[in-house]
Amino acid sequence: MAAEAIDQHLWEGLQTLLDVYVGVAAEDDIVVAYTPDSRGPAAWVCLACQERGFQPIPVHMFPLRDPGFKDRLSAAIPRVRTGPGSCVLFLLERDTMSHNRVVKAAFSQYDPGKYKVVRTINSGRDLFVTGLACTPAEISALNAALLERCRSATKLFITTRSGTRLHVTLDNDKFRYKSNRGALAPGKFMVLPPGEVATFPAHISGTLVADFAINVNMILDHDARLEHHPVTVEIQDGKIAHWHCGRPDLKDFLERCFSRQNATRVGELGFGTHKAVRKAVPENSHLNERVPGVHLGFGQHNQLNSVTGYFCDVHIDLCARGGVIYFDDSREPIDLEDLKPSVNPHPMLISGEDVVSDDAEDDCCGLLS
DSSP, X not given: OOOOOOOHHHHHHHHHIIIIIIOOOTXXXXXXXXXXXXXXXHHHHHHHHHTTXXXXXXXXOOSSOOTTHHHHHHHHSOSOOOSSSOEXXXXXXXXXXXXXXXXXXXXXXXXXXXXXXXXXXXXXXXXXXXXXXXXXXXXXXXXXXXXXXXXXXXXXXXXXXXXXXXXXXXXXXXXXXXEEOOOOOTTSEEEESOOEEEEOOSEEEEEEEEOSEEEESSOOOSOOBOSSSOEEEEEETTEEEEEEESOHHHHHHHHHHHTSTTTXXXXXXXXXXXXXXXXXXXXXXXXXXXXXXXXXXXXSOSSOHHHHSOOOSOEEEEEOSBOEEEETTOSOOEEGGGOOOOSSOOOSSOBOOSSXXXXXXXXXXXXXX
């Protein structure tokens, strides 16, 4: 597996992955699974591990459907682990998150504290250099600050400099929150890049001016950046009433997306919390929705279908830079670009995935069609 050139910034990101996010120990066994589009990043991870004296086992996989992956992964991972250390599995993909059930089955005989699964989407240089530039502790404190205010509120008013004006009603007894913060938990998958708090709005109306980027769970061949051609969406009772985009290529793409059943519903109210994300990347990337700001996800939601009452197979994140959130009648709003970290522990029982459970056999915010 040939590695591309690694400069100092990329090398530091790889060290942060191993030391800060995963906390590898000398007794660990390391397996690196990768799709064809992520051979380079997988090689970087393998090289960083080899430099520390590990002998990582590379395992290739095809995205979404790969009947042979189960056997290849089983050959690399012992059936049980009783000795010291953990089995660390890295799964690197560009557009997908695949084979969740296969991975769960591979570790089914393990004590939850004896294995670590690290999933990366949009694997590449930006992920390691920018996406890992903030530590899990830093992001956890920022996410906790948002959760503390949101979970005790009923109504939000959200504004941005570009013209966003959103009136939101929350139902915190009914709809659960997501908090992606790059923190490992026994028996759970860690999803990278981190930096987001999200929920489902019980009611939302107003205007979203997405002036940062778009992120969708399908192949996007267009430039994802929106700074020169924002997407403006008028929302009434949780659905798109009208939208506009001045870029013909993106307008055509969004027209196809919004024509799908339930795709004009607001399925997610999200807030980016990753302070190192300052500039949008042209690729379809989760990094773009981690920018400190507000984003709405249209179509696929982040709850159980039985709770929302509908299903959609497409998820369209429209991301705005920055934002100020007013909570109920409080005169102390939160500025997302100047968010102060909480001094309290991150709330327990908050899911860390983006859209679907890591028990599901489909891709979380990846290639669906």
